Amino acid sequence: MCTVRWQACLCVCxxxxxxxxxxxxxxxxxxxxxxxVRYKCSLMNTVLDVLHQxxxxxxxxxxxxxxxxxxxxxxxxxxxxxxxxxxxxxxCHFRNHYELTRKNLMVKNLKRYRKTVExxxxxxxxxxxxxxxxxxxxxxxxxxxxxxxxxSPGSTWIMKPVAxxxxxxxxxxxxxxxxxxxxxxxxxxxxxxxxxxxxQRDEAQxxxxxxxxxxxxxxxxxxxxxxxxxxxxxxSYLPLKAWLYRDGFARFSNTRFSLRTIDDxxxxxxxxxxxxxxxxxxxxxxxxWQMQQLRRYLTAKHGTYVVEELFKDIDxxxxxxxxxxxxxxxxxxxxxELYGYDxxxxxxxxxxxxxxxxxxxxxxxxxxxxxxxxxxxxxxLHIVDMEGRLTGKEKRVGGFDLMxxxxxxxxxxxxLETLGSPFQTANTHLGGVxxxxxxxxxxxxxxxxxKKV
Amino acid sequence: MMNEGSELSVTIAQIVxxxxxxxxxSQLEKQAKECLHRPEIRLESIKEDVRxxxxxxxxxxxxxxxVYRELHILPPSGHPEAPLEHTKEPLAYMRKAxxxxxxxxxxxxxxxxxxxxxxxxxxRPVLEQKELTSKWNEMGAxxxxxxxxxIFWKVLINLKNPNHDHxxxxxxxxxWGLIPISLSVRDVPQxxxxxxxxxxxxxxxxxxxHAHVPPDLFESEHIRIGKKVVDEQxxxxxxxxxxxxxxxxxxxxxxALILNITNDPEDVAHYEQLxxxxxxxxxxxxxxxxxxxxxxxxxDDYYFVFEDVLYQVLLCFSRDTAVxxxxxxxxxxPPKSYIQGKTGEEEFAVVYPPNGVxxxxxxxxxxxxxxxxxxxxxxxxxxxxxxxxxxxxxLHSISSSPSGIVSLCLxxxxxxxxxxxxxxFHLQEIMAQPLRIAFKWMVRxxxxxxxxxxxxxxxxxxxxxxxxxxxxxxxxxxxxxxxxNLMEVTSLASAEAVLADLSTLKVMPLLQIFLFAxxx
Numbered sequence: 001m002c003t004v005r006w007q008a009c010l011c012v013c014x015x016x017x018x019x020x021x022x023x024x025x026x027x028x029x030x031x032x033x034x035x036x037v038r039y040k041c042s043l044m045n046t047v048l049d050v051l052h053q054x055x056x057x058x059x060x061x062x063x064x065x066x067x068x069x070x071x072x073x074x075x076x077x078x079x080x081x082x083x084x085x086x087x088x089x090x091x092c093h094f095r096n097h098y099e100l101t102r103k104n105l106m107v108k109n110l111k112r113y114r115k116t117v118e119x120x121x122x123x124x125x126x127x128x129x130x131x132x133x134x135x136x137x138x139x140x141x142x143x144x145x146x147x148x149x150x151x152s153p154g155s156t157w158i159m160k161p162v163a164x165x166x167x168x169x170x171x172x173x174x175x176x177x178x179x180x181x182x183x184x185x186x187x188x189x190x191x192x193x194x195x196x197x198x199x200q201r202d203e204a205q206x207x208x209x210x211x212x213x214x215x216x217x218x219x220x221x222x223x224x225x226x227x228x229x230x231x232x233x234x235x236s237y238l239p240l241k242a243w244l245y246r247d248g249f250a251r252f253s254n255t256r257f258s259l260r261t262i263d264d265x266x267x268x269x270x271x272x273x274x275x276x277x278x279x280x281x282x283x284x285x286x287x288x289w290q291m292q293q294l295r296r297y298l299t300a301k302h303g304t305y306v307v308e309e310l311f312k313d314i315d316x317x318x319x320x321x322x323x324x325x326x327x328x329x330x331x332x333x334x335x336x337e338l339y340g341y342d343x344x345x346x347x348x349x350x351x352x353x354x355x356x357x358x359x360x361x362x363x364x365x366x367x368x369x370x371x372x373x374x375x376x377x378x379x380x381l382h383i384v385d386m387e388g389r390l391t392g393k394e395k396r397v398g399g400f401d402l403m404x405x406x407x408x409x410x411x412x413x414x415x416l417e418t419l420g421s422p423f424q425t426a427n428t429h430l431g432g433v434x435x436x437x438x439x440x441x442x443x444x445x446x447x448x449x450x451k452k453v
Numbered sequence: 454m455m456n457e458g459s460e461l462s463v464t465i466a467q468i469v470x471x472x473x474x475x476x477x478x479s480q481l482e483k484q485a486k487e488c489l490h491r492p493e494i495r496l497e498s499i500k501e502d503v504r505x506x507x508x509x510x511x512x513x514x515x516x517x518x519x520v521y522r523e524l525h526i527l528p529p530s531g532h533p534e535a536p537l538e539h540t541k542e543p544l545a546y547m548r549k550a551x552x553x554x555x556x557x558x559x560x561x562x563x564x565x566x567x568x569x570x571x572x573x574x575x576x577r578p579v580l581e582q583k584e585l586t587s588k589w590n591e592m593g594a595x596x597x598x599x600x601x602x603x604i605f606w607k608v609l610i611n612l613k614n615p616n617h618d619h620x621x622x623x624x625x626x627x628x629w630g631l632i633p634i635s636l637s638v639r640d641v642p643q644x645x646x647x648x649x650x651x652x653x654x655x656x657x658x659x660x661x662x663h664a665h666v667p668p669d670l671f672e673s674e675h676i677r678i679g680k681k682v683v684d685e686q687x688x689x690x691x692x693x694x695x696x697x698x699x700x701x702x703x704x705x706x707x708x709a710l711i712l713n714i715t716n717d718p719e720d721v722a723h724y725e726q727l728x729x730x731x732x733x734x735x736x737x738x739x740x741x742x743x744x745x746x747x748x749x750x751x752x753d754d755y756y757f758v759f760e761d762v763l764y765q766v767l768l769c770f771s772r773d774t775a776v777x778x779x780x781x782x783x784x785x786x787p788p789k790s791y792i793q794g795k796t797g798e799e800e801f802a803v804v805y806p807p808n809g810v811x812x813x814x815x816x817x818x819x820x821x822x823x824x825x826x827x828x829x830x831x832x833x834x835x836x837x838x839x840x841x842x843x844x845x846x847x848l849h850s851i852s853s854s855p856s857g858i859v860s861l862c863l864x865x866x867x868x869x870x871x872x873x874x875x876x877x878f879h880l881q882e883i884m885a886q887p888l889r890i891a892f893k894w895m896v897r898x899x900x901x902x903x904x905x906x907x908x909x910x911x912x913x914x915x916x917x918x919x920x921x922x923x924x925x926x927x928x929x930x931x932x933x934x935x936x937x938n939l940m941e942v943t944s945l946a947s948a949e950a951v952l953a954d955l956s957t958l959k960v961m962p963l964l965q966i967f968l969f970a971x972x973x
């Protein structure tokens with residue numbers, strides 16, 4: 001990287017936006033791109049490294065003008081409504097992402113979506129929406145929950161706070177009396193009152209819970225429970241444009257699964273944050289398998305066909321969950337969002353949606369993890385494409401495959417032969433080979449100002 | 454000297470003897486008896502008709518597979534007057550080295566016994582038995598007890614052939630490699646002839662199933678053939694097929710077929726017996742197993758998940774006296790222990806551990822990759838045991854066998870010396886002898902060093918060619934691949950660093966290039 005160009009860039013940027021050389025003239029195929037991008041970043045982890053090392057990107061301090069902001073959701077809540085963003089500016093969250101990522105709202109949206117599907121396309125189609133365990137929002141649906149609870153005695157339920165992460169506040173129970181104490185404290189204090197302000201209502205929401213049917217027959221690998229973390233990038237909700245990252249991982253619980261020990265949080269929760277504090281946690285190990293490893297293991301056990309069907313079912317979860325919030329999320333061309341989906345498999349190899357995270361952890365637990373997350377963020381930035389290097393017609397960028405573009409995306413290129421053919425395969429490669437560097441070399445022009453390598 | 458005809462009849466007699474009384478034998482008899490009721494069986498041609506029936510119902514195939522398996526583990530034939538030790542291992546100095554190695558192991562084991570104040574074996578108190586039964590599936594949660602490391606290879610590099618003339622003193626040739634003896638090992642031209650299916654003109658998994666290669670060129674057809682092989686249940690065909698690699702979805706079945714793992718009721722009963730033995734008695738070697746698993750498999754990024762099943766398999770393995778059979782062709786002798794106070798009196802000698810195999814550091818890595826393929830502990834156990842008595846035992850006993858660790862080390866060194874002499878010389882000079890680094894890979898047949906999918910492709914070929922030779926070839930190919938970087942290093946530590954991470958290597962291209970693309 002030439003020092004002279006860096007300094008020139010800094011000088012140029014310091015004078016604000018209206019200087020020549022800051023814009024690259026668009027030609028008929030490309031969006032307008034920028035050779036110098038001013039960014040803000042509220043995280044101190046892998047994201048910052050990627051931004052620092054991206055050619056032409058410069059960090060701006062506190063109140064400086066910015067073109068790109070990797071912010072946390074708190075900042076978003078406080079500032080988004082008061083910020084004016086020029087057309088080219090990008091920010092890493094949608095204003096009301098919580099419609100998808102807060103457990104109680106997601107459940108509400110999914111239930112409503114399912115009803116719509118059933119009404120418009122019939123029961124068979126609606127069954128495809130049954131990928132989330134029976135869930136009730138508390139306290140509002142407490143009585144509905146009790147009805148269902150009484151219908152299936154002896155089954156296990158899991159209580160989760162709506163807005164907390166990393167496994168905090170979660171517990172399992174089988175008897176109603178286990179939650180009597182909780183009920184007294186929580187239900188009384190969260191009676192919503194219309195005269196309360198937004199913040200007060202927010203706070204009350206923070207403390208509301210969902211209660212969910214606990215999946216008692218998870219798929220185990222030699223006695224250990226695991227869940228899957230998958231990354232989805234959404235660049236637009238209307239129309240819906242979503243990318244699926246090929247890498248991901250399976251997170252294992254450190255101890256053996258058994259329903260006998262409901263109180264053992266370490267067994268049932270596979271969040272790395274919880275596992276980290278478990279007595280037997282070995283930080284070197286990381287308790288994770290790469291998605292490719294898991295896919296190979298399942299293929300060796302169950303054969304290619306079964307596993308392909310499983311991954312199709314997993315694709316179905318992503319698409320329908322996004323469709324369920326499509327009309328609710330405030331679409332904004334400035335926004336993109338990288339979601340971390342948590343999926344659990346049961347013994348029949350049915351995938352279940354546990355949760356969607358708007359701020360998936362991008363802190364690395366070891367070197368391999370770092371490289372994966374680095375590549376993930378780098379490819380995210382390629383797709384956001386501040387530099388205007390993409391045509392917009394790409395089906396693959398690095399490790400991301402375009403999964404949905406206002407309709408399903410297929411691997412085969414559309415043509416007369418493929419029209420109406422039942423043999424089209426979805427353009428997803430979760431757990432597949434990720435030769436992103438090679439693909440990027442062929443796809444991308446060099447950064448503006450850089451000589452071709 | 455026996456002529457071929459009578460040698461063959463001896464072999465046939467041996468195999469018949471071994472198959473008599475097995476579950477398969479009783480099944481065949483039962484089938485033959487029952488088919489007599491069938492209309493197509495006529496009294497005048499009863500023998501032919503029964504044979505036809507057994508062929509049509511797949512029983513002949515099962516017998517063929519069983520015979521095929523016996524051929525794999527046939528002890529070597531020798532002079533009728535020769536003692537078994539001489540037949541197993543014809544070279545006297547090898548026998549001597551193996552015997553002294555065994556003495557050293559036993560000495561270590563006995564001193565461990567004394568230091569810890571723990572007996573070699575003891576019956577578990579009833580309470581402990583109950584506890585272990587309930588925790589059978591969670592054994593990994595216990596604490597390990599002690600550690601024992603073996604410096605096996607020091608023994609190997611000190612082998613001495615008394616027939617070797619050392620009179621010319623220290624020359625460049627006599628200290629060219631670490632293995633100071635000569636055995637017949639194959640060079641590249643001979644390897645090319647022995648492994649034609651790996652040649653550049655032949656398609657295979659690990660190369661021609663790459664993401665960018667359209668599956669119609671090879672992969673789809675290969676999978677179709679694989680399915681057919683599995684349907685036919687033919688061991689010999691499966692072995693031949695495996696030379697070009699096994700598809701992930703079929704590998705478990707193909708390997709079971711090659712090894713003739715039938716999972717009969719008698720196998721299941723045998724495994725349950727072993728489990729019971731584990732619960733009733735505690736063996737000192739169990740501690741070796743615990744420590745090994747904790748240090749190796751549990752620390753591995755991928756194998757940590759299998760910790761519990763590794764304990765199950767290895768603890769059962771230690772108690773399995775059926776493994777003693779392999780000592781009829783293993784140059785090693787099972788260690789003996791004496792009932793307290795009766796040392797030296799043969800009638801009070803027992804084999805210890807019951808299977809005659811003392812586990813060492815890294816032993817669990819022979820089992821770990823198999824956990825990827827097999828879910829039911831009984832099947833996993835049978836596959837591992839068969840792989841051990843066919844291949845893995847050769848990696849830690851001293852013999853002149855071409856698949857033995859001594860030959861592999863020698864072959865590795867020779868391949869480098871002949872084809873990369875500059876590299877070999879350079880590494881010798883800086884005291885970073887190649888064998889020092891490659892030894893640990895070969896002893897484990899690369900388990901734990903390669904990524905799992907690559908390791909399984911390598912083991913496909915070990916099974917396919919019924920030989921461990923490719924382990925030595927791969928070790929040489931790895932050095933060849935990283936030769937440029939290795940030429941720049943100036944110490945053993947830096948050489949180790951260059952070769953520390955093999956997880957990104959692709960095994961089949963490396964082998965193919967080394968054997969078929971180099972200019973000889």
